[in-house]
Amino acid sequence: DAGVTQSPTHLIKTRGQHVTLRCSPISGHKSVSWYQQVLGQGPQFIFQYYEKEERGRGNFPDRFSARQFPNYSSELNVNALLLGDSALYLCASSLPGGFPDTQYFGPGTRLTVL
């Protein structure tokens, strides 16, 4: 079975630009979470979606937004990019109701902002 997939793998943008990152969860998983991982740090929670509704939001500015589609795939959008947005963006999917509701991560999108 295919795992979580993300696209693109790498991305280079300049300050002020906008970016869209995409994620497809494991088949049958209905929940998608987004995390930002800065080099040398652990992942930090950005958003969680379940059944197309936002179920949680981390401490990130309004420049960050996301949505989930009927097929449970998801997009993360970041506007007005800053140098500090350079990071690995991870998508994780899970099957709510299972035990222990493990989150399975995709390979990530490496975003570099110049």
Add this chain to the structure above:
Amino acid sequence: GQNIDQPTEMTATEGAIVQINCTYQTSGFNGLFWYQQHAGEAPTFLSYNVLDGLEEKGRFSSFLSRSKGYSYLLLKELQMKDSASYLCAVRDGSGNTPLVFGKGTRLSVIA
């Protein structure tokens, strides 16, 4: 607030045993996860503890003490491929709430 502490770096010898500690202070507790992350790759799930005690999975074991806010990951018979970062993460709410991660411990296995 949420606080999860792990050592930044550790070095161990091939074939040896290493213990990676994690202490946490979170507003709630509904399970602790350990993930392995090789450089430039996604975290992969290793183990889960929600009750006190030891969970064993092959060469990897994880222990939890909820009263002490403490966990450790034990890696036995170390192999070079075990060189990676090990992330401790806590679920601080019920159901499928997001994980709160520590900064990770970078383990180097040397010959």
